[in-house]
Amino acid sequence: MNRPGCIPQATWDVTPPEAQAVLAVAIAAFEVQIADLKASLKQDSSDSSRPPSSDPPHLKPAPPRKPSGRRRGGQPGRRRNDRIRLEADEVVDARPDRCRRCGEALAGDDPAPLARQVCEVPAVRPHVVEHRLHGLTCPRCGASTCGAPPDRAGVGYGPQTQAVCAALAGENRLSKRRVARAMKGLYGLPIGPTSVFELERRTAEAPAPIHAEVLEHIRGLDANVDETSWPQGRERGWLWTAATTRLAAFLVAASRSCDAFAELMGRSPPGVVTSDRYSAYAHLAAERRQACRAHPIRDFRAMVDHDDAGSAIGEELLMHSGVLFDAWSKVRVGESSRPAFAAETLPWLRREVRDLLEAGVKWDAEKTAASCREALKIEPSLWTFATVEGVEPTNNDAERGLRQAVCWRKTSFGADSEGGSRFAAAGSLNGSSPPSNPAAANPATCSTSSLKRSKPTAQAAAHPRSSPPGRERLPPEMPSAPTR
Template sequence: MTPIPQPPELPSDLPPQVVAYIRILEATIAELTAQVTGLTTRVAELEARLNQNSTNSSKPPSSDAPHTKPAPPKPSSGKRRGGQPGHPKAERTLLPPDEIRTLKPATCRGCAHPLTGDDSNPAVHQVHEVPVVTPHVTEYRCHRLRCPHCGTTTVAAVPAEAATGYGPRAQAVAALLTGSCRLGKRGTSQLFADLFGLPLSPAMVCKLQHRTAEALKPVAEEALMYTCGQPANVDETSWKQGQKRAWLWVAVTTLVVAFLIRKTRGRSAFEDLRDGSTAVHTTDRYPVYTHLDKHKRQLCWAHLRRDFQAMIDRGGSGTAIGAALLACSDALFENWYRVRDGTLTRSTFRSVYIPALRRQVGEFLRTGAACGCAKTAATCGELLPVEASLWTFARVVGVEPTNNAAEREVRHAVCWRKTSFGTDSERGSRFVERILTVIASCRRQKRNVLAFLIDAVTAHRTGAKAPTLVPAQAQQQNVVNPLFANC
């Protein structure tokens, strides 16, 4: 807004009433000018908030409105759709047959002459079918006998491993359906009835979840302890517990993932997750991570890229800074992808590309911290003290420049939260965090989740040692595929 010029001196011969009226008008104009300035700033903030989407904020793509401008299409590679020449053909896996039917042609398809003999290498066509599953019921008949000596009656006790009324496999399947397949209690109950012919009430599903959580307690605690000693991608997302706000935390290492649910998003929850770990942490810019050693922290460049795009979208004096920083991030990712696919050596990337990028980014951040756009200046000012955390991935082998690993692991939990609306109690939260730990870790280790759950439940019932997710110990365990297990 154009500033109001200083009013001239009023003539001395004006009547006092006119002078007073002019002064009132001047004060009113000044007040209205201040209001317009404040409202203009407020409108700019609201427009920036309204224009937020998955490209310039932390909002997920699923929250984008239909009218949101899509990302620019990638340039065509010139390749046809589908599998490329030399790509391994995807074929159905042949399984050991339970029944073999031999088919021989009776006559020649050319002249109808009768055919005899055998083919040394016949073509194989398999039909895979799921057998009818019926529950295996073990009935314990507990006899009550009277002592002929004293007359006391004694009833035989049910074995401890049979006290729940459902076997380890049934309990593990219920946990798998709710935790991995994200079925609700009623859906799990219905599937048990339709698929297995086994009556299982929603209330019993809850009880089996609690028992599974107890069985997985030592497994999850050991996994959490292991991740504390490893470099990890750390993230948090909102959760609900008992209709109140809670937070789901995750620490992702190469082979083991640990989840925790806490009622706070503060430092105490982070300490529960990482227990004072001094390893490298890859995180976003959430303030709870600012206490970490900047030389052992990697800021997520995917988040930063969205921050740079937001500088451009806000307009004003921060646009040029945002465009320059965005170009630097594009150059970083372009060359990092070459490092990952082997077309650029890591040593060349560190010695040739990183120094120039680091110098340019530092200059742009210092310029942005002094620019006229308050939000752009604030973002750049926050990044300058932790500038070293932008480049940890270039120094430490195995550290990625993004926190995408944690984002991917959290995705399953977010989808589950949207359909289940969180948990109702501490007991439910313990099941969620422990089953998520097992699912994510087993997937990373290419282990069968159901087989692991069966082993954990069986060990808990019999008092045996629980299976482990820790890689060095897990390699010594024989995990049986339940599709072929006779249990």
């Protein structure tokens, strides 16, 4: 029996054969475990599914990029990003009195004067409408009847206030206490954290019909789908998204299963679903699924970082991935076409990648073989984008859609109630909308219009008052009207 290198020869010679066998097996198992732990410590966001926020300070530098030959800064032919000229509320004309050279008196108007605009935010104070509910006694029967307020009076805050609070809490990720502080500082409106939560809840309910219509529309399109953990109270949940280049819909589910996917997109969506390699999408037909091409790159980098027999396979696969994205970038900018890519690049590139994966399965490197085996299982779904118009090779739209929620989760740890989860799932985060979507330009304006169309769920006017006349209870944090 071979002596382990960590045991001196003299000690090994006096060890009974039975103990030698046990020690040899135990030490071999420990060496494998230590190697796995060392490999795990070397992992980072570039070669695993770990988020970039978990990368240590001593992370190895990214490989140098090939010089593009372009200068720093704006490139020739770019679209100018000039300051937008707004409609002026006040015009101040500056006319010269005399010539700057000879001093001659000047008069007249310049048909095309130079304009320099100075923008100022006006001081804002809340517009308060007080609804006084008069209780009058019937002279005939003696019954007391109270006047009914408008629907919005039972809420205590108008749709614009509600939308601003939702935008501060959602897109800007402020806590409820900070939202209350911002409303007080910016608008002079006293409001408490509890009222902010109530306005968030109402905001999440208002666009429910719109959200259902958007989700139904997305189900018939090619869509990117992704999910991320979303705790609710003490329970673990998942925030799902289905996104296109112009639309996004969200759903909070209790699981990350195939049933949760079906609740979002249906059992058999007619379009192509772009996703990661998670098993919840494995039931989709290969021609109806595009597996994200960015995820295998992390596996290929991990093969290289293992520094074993599989490193050579990893380097070859990384090189082929670079060729793929270089060729695809030309398709995106219009220098080539999808049919040309499918006819000229796809056949040889796909054949060589498949040959490398099949060789990696037989390689004497356990982790490399496992990664290649998993890639071969979904190999047809890695190339759907090449022949289906509108489908991209990556799942970026869905991952960008969840980024706002992921950043919010880092500080709030999810939601504490079902209302908070609905606020996230209803798209009220707003920052998740694609930049190309004009509707995402002003979240507060979008929320205001949907809130104005919705009917508040106030109950005050539907029930007889339980307080004496002149003592009608107002919404929280609103002082009672003075009695006469």
